[in-house]
Amino acid sequence: MSQASLDTSLFGPLLFDPYDYDFHEDPYPTYRRLREEAPLYRNDELGFWALSRHADVITGFRDNTRLSSANGVSLDPSAYGPHAHKVMSFLAMDDPRHLRMRQLVSKGFTPRRVADMQGRILELTLGHLEPALETGEFDWISEVAGKLPMDVISELMGVPQQDRAEIRRMADLVVHREEGVPDVPVAAMEASLNLVGYYADMLTERRARRTEDLTSALLDAEMDGDRLTDDEIIGFMFLMVVAGNETTTKLLGNALYWGAAGKDEAAKVLRDPERAPEWTEETLRYDTSSQIVARTAATDIDLHGRTIPEGGKVLLLIGSANRDSEVFEDADEYRIGRDSTNKLASFGGGVHFCLGAHLARLEANTALEQFARRVADYDVDFDRCERVHSTNVRGFAALPLKVTRRH
Ligand code: HEM
Numbered sequence: 001m002s003q004a005s006l007d008t009s010l011f012g013p014l015l016f017d018p019y020d021y022d023f024h025e026d027p028y029p030t031y032r033r034l035r036e037e038a039p040l041y042r043n044d045e046l047g048f049w050a051l052s053r054h055a056d057v058i059t060g061f062r063d064n065t066r067l068s069s070a071n072g073v074s075l076d077p078s079a080y081g082p083h084a085h086k087v088m089s090f091l092a093m094d095d096p097r098h099l100r101m102r103q104l105v106s107k108g109f110t111p112r113r114v115a116d117m118q119g120r121i122l123e124l125t126l127g128h129l130e131p132a133l134e135t136g137e138f139d140w141i142s143e144v145a146g147k148l149p150m151d152v153i154s155e156l157m158g159v160p161q162q163d164r165a166e167i168r169r170m171a172d173l174v175v176h177r178e179e180g181v182p183d184v185p186v187a188a189m190e191a192s193l194n195l196v197g198y199y200a201d202m203l204t205e206r207r208a209r210r211t212e213d214l215t216s217a218l219l220d221a222e223m224d225g226d227r228l229t230d231d232e233i234i235g236f237m238f239l240m241v242v243a244g245n246e247t248t249t250k251l252l253g254n255a256l257y258w259g260a261a262g263k264d265e266a267a268k269v270l271r272d273p274e275r276a277p278e279w280t281e282e283t284l285r286y287d288t289s290s291q292i293v294a295r296t297a298a299t300d301i302d303l304h305g306r307t308i309p310e311g312g313k314v315l316l317l318i319g320s321a322n323r324d325s326e327v328f329e330d331a332d333e334y335r336i337g338r339d340s341t342n343k344l345a346s347f348g349g350g351v352h353f354c355l356g357a358h359l360a361r362l363e364a365n366t367a368l369e370q371f372a373r374r375v376a377d378y379d380v381d382f383d384r385c386e387r388v389h390s391t392n393v394r395g396f397a398a399l400p401l402k403v404t405r406r407h
Pocket of ligand 1 (some may be wrong): 249348351352
């Protein structure tokens with residue numbers, strides 16, 4: 001018997017089920033087998049194809065002619081339930097429609113506006129971090145990581161303080177999935193409806209009275225006489241709160257989790273807080289918070305000796321691409337300080353490259369640096385960490401910490 005067939009029989013049949021809670025615990029052994037045994041994987045029951053190698057995922061992101069986003073970029077049938085028509089997110093559009101809307105949104109969501117947030121991000125970080133550290137023991141997600149991205153996005157958009165906790169609760173519900181059930185839970189659909197309703201009201205208010213926020217800027221954004229419709233602005237707000245908030249919260253949680261696990265890699269940054277960006281980058285690679293995006297084949301695609309038929313759903317496995325040993329040395333090792341420049345699949349690629357990548361990095365670098373400046377050492381209570389269950393977002397709902405402050 002050959003080594004390959006021995007290995008296959010030892011590990012059993014290769015099943016990749018993104019709804020399986022055991023898979024969520026540790027998806028990386030499955031990803032490895034997909035890369036090695038089935039680089040173009042087919043799940044007949046759930047009706048999708050999956051690409052797991054770094055080269056294929058990156059090519060997939062760039063090939064927006066053959067791989068369309070227009071039927072949605074989530075594995076789930078319709079992540080927004082019956083309100084999908086309201087959520088006119090350009091994430092789920094192809095060019096030229098996508099390009100038009102991305103350009104219009106970019107008129108409000110400018111690098112300048114993000115850069116101007118730097119001082120405010122520091123204040124917001126310290127506002128959550130200082131009181132939490134005072135207590136010595138606290139939940140990193142509920143006290144810091146879960147609050148900061150929502151605060152930042154809310155300040156950008158002009159959402160008042162008193163509404164933020166409820167919006168965060170709804171955003172959590174939107175991405176949550178029941179074990180083994182591909183259908184979108186009713187609670188997730190209700191939460192989508194509530195979010196859409198909230199932003200519609202906010203837009204009505206801003207239309208009557210402009211302020212300095214991004215919402216007002218989006219209402220005024222104009223290109224060759226073209227403007228964003230209300231549904232398009234609501235779609236963008238929805239996208240920021242779900243795609244931008246959840247992912248950044250989880251990135252911050254994953255950083256502290258892996259920083260303390262194994263070889264205590266965080267010690268490198270606790271000794272030298274200016275290395276915080278390296279902590280962010282390695283977490284984005286090793287256990288990124290946005291794991292899977294979907295595309296639809298716009299034509300038959302021949303790959304790895306098989307054919308994806310036109311209309312087939314194709315998953316791009318970002319988390320797997322980031323662990324491909326063809327690209328990353330000792331890919332399964334969490335090593336702060338490795339150079340992953342221009343190799344990460346974490347923010348996608350091509351025309352849909354994450355619009356918030358800079359903002360997410362700014363937030364994570366600030367929070368991790370300020371944490372490192374104040375903390376001599378910390379422990380994660382691994383037994384009490386609670387994982388979020390989603391087909392895309394990867395990270396924790398609870399991450400209890402015990403910290404020793406610097407003197
Ligand atoms: C797109 C990941 C934070 C806004 C994307 C895509 C990925 C991604 C993978 C590409 C999706 C696709 O090609 O279908 C992440 C991760 C984040 C993060 C891992 C944090 C760690 C943010 C933030 C914002 C944001 C903070 C905004 C405030 C967007 C938008 C798009 C996008 C608007 C759509 C761009 C387009 O379709 O042209 N993000 N994101 N993201 N992201 Fe992010």
